[in-house]
Amino acid sequence: TGIYGEDIPNQNGAPLRLVVPWKYGFKSIKSVVRITLTDKQPATSWNKANAREYGFYSNVNPEVDHPRWSQATERQLGGGLFASRVPTLMMNGYEEEVASLYAGMDLKKNF
Structure with a gap:
């Protein structure tokens, strides 16, 4: 049980949960309030902000690199502020699962 959402509390995404593991936390879905199909790229709050x-x-x-920092290395969650940095994996390590979604895209321009 739980695999189809029958046991997922509303605050955890019931009745629909969308997991997008290769996105930053700031880009991950927070809630679904409506679904709109469009032929143009929509503006987002983060795009509008900067x-x-x-x-x-x-x-x-x-x-x-991000305009203000390198994305080449990262500290892993739970390692603490002084943990050694490790190389950042392409698409946060989900490249095999999601690379096809970016097929033909310039990943230097569309970082």
Whole structure:
């Protein structure tokens, strides 16, 4: 049980849960209030706030630095402030699962 949402509390995404593991936390879905199909890329709150720093796709390409910091390495969650940095994996390590979604896209431009 639980696999189809019957046991998922509303605050945890019931009756629909969308998991997008390769996105930053700031880009992950928080709630679904409506679904709109469009033929144009919509503006997002992060794009509006600072499009130069927060691209629409934000797929974590470690070869492209954020305007204010490198994305080449990261500290793993739970390691603490002084933990050693490790190389950032393309698409946060989900490349095999999601690379096809970015087929033909310039991942240097659409980081």
